[in-house]
Amino acid sequence: MVETGHVTMIRQMTYQPGERRAVAVETMTFHRLRELNDGGTQRADFHVLAVVDAGPGSVTVDFLRHPLRERSAVWIPPAAVHRWDDIAGVAGHVVLFVPTAPVTHAIRELVASPDLAAHWSVPDADWPFVDAARNHLLLEASAPPGDLSMQLPEILLSALIARLRPPHGGARSAHPVFRLFRSNVEAHFRQHHDAGYYARALGYAPRTLSRAVQQATGRTAKAYIVDRIVLEAKRLLAHDRLTPAACADRLGFPDASNFSVFFRNATGMRPGAWQATVTVG
Template sequence: MSVIRQMTYRPGGHRAASVETMTFSRLRELNDGGTQRADFHVLAIVDAGYGSVTVDFLHHPLKKRSAVWVPPGAVHRWDDIADVAGHLMLFVPTAPVTNATRELVASPDPAAHWSIPDADWLFVDTARNHLLLETSAPPGQFPTELPEILLSALIARLRPPHAEARFTHPVFRLFRSSVEAHFRNHHDAGYYARALGYAPRTLSRAVQQATGRTAKAYIVDRIVLEAKRLLAHDRLTAARCAATLGFPDASNFSAFFHKATGMRPGAWQATVAIE
């Protein structure tokens, strides 16, 4: 269960905020050590200390002047934050106001963790502190769009690694959005080629250029990631995963998962590091 989700965007709160902030100290009070899966973005900036976080089954060290980005739907766990100081920005996908930051936030695979270069730190710290100040203002005192504007400035200053590379190919951007919307029901690359109006070869070439993978491999990877999330966090059975992800039955899903990962769903669920 997501302790972050429990404390933010609650009905009846003092305001309907699209951006909220909290400290790692507050996160420690709420964290039960379990997995979390929120329907909003979590962007964390570490000022000091060392720790670790696991995002979609990959372990990342936390250290001074580093950042963590957890997108909506990602299964994550704060493994070790006893010595970490800093802030977390919690925001809905529609919060950023610039074209560039909206495009970045829309990406289904942002960089999960990176170090903030020394040359960028003053700009990042200033943008973060201004956002913290505005989100602490009494409701109704200032224009409501100020937190969204300042969040966009912070995201732009953070410059997540390889962000520009994700947006260079317009065909891939369309494919990526279509896969996010339909991967639970459509597993073949041909469907996306037809739906987008491109020849299969054109689509696959665009995906290859953007990701280094074929269109089919990209779709398979997205389905496997969602299956792992469902198995690890929601603790679904293979039969429930099959129904959720558009497979005809548990046997078909199990064969698919085994081919992609080398393990049967139940075996993977029993040994997964995030529990």
């Protein structure tokens, strides 16, 4: 369930050597996370949701550092590059779950949102409900194998997410044209870098597509595509430690020089120089 790269604490926790288990939801304490954390970057194909009882600490998600404080939450979606930077003083729990684990339609749609906040504070009025939902999930997740109520962790995960109310831009991204565009970009950005391709593929005039993307994100369709490619490039450079040439090949550029110019125009740095600034365990 984990991409190649650094050996991750999540893989060690989720699977024992030589064993594969169909587990939709797993939990662990920050104490256990500290034991497994190697200090390097992680990139999983499942969600990582943390409920923080006490801090301070910090986590970096897709190259943005977030402070971990009392009564806060962290959401790391699949494929995001992240690193637990400073968790020696953090108490709480981490929930790992596959994208299909939530049982309600509304929560599954929320989980699929690409613009969930990476970190937020839980209001004091909400905390007792979050704490109760978390504790019930922990109890059911620890049930012995063979328990007949195997779907209860998924049900309680949905309740916990609902109580946490993760901030997201769902209202802004509800435009149907933008949602189609976003899905197509996610599926094809490695092969197609121009907005015209997506307009043709979706059957919309370029101006209609651009207007929908602008209304939803404040960016042009071209800028949205560039940002997505740059994010993936940074993930590959930082976590997979690909060379710029390998990165160019993976992202559909004709050669390393073309990719280097693209990356420098978008970030102000050449890919090799940017890679050298990233601290990797």
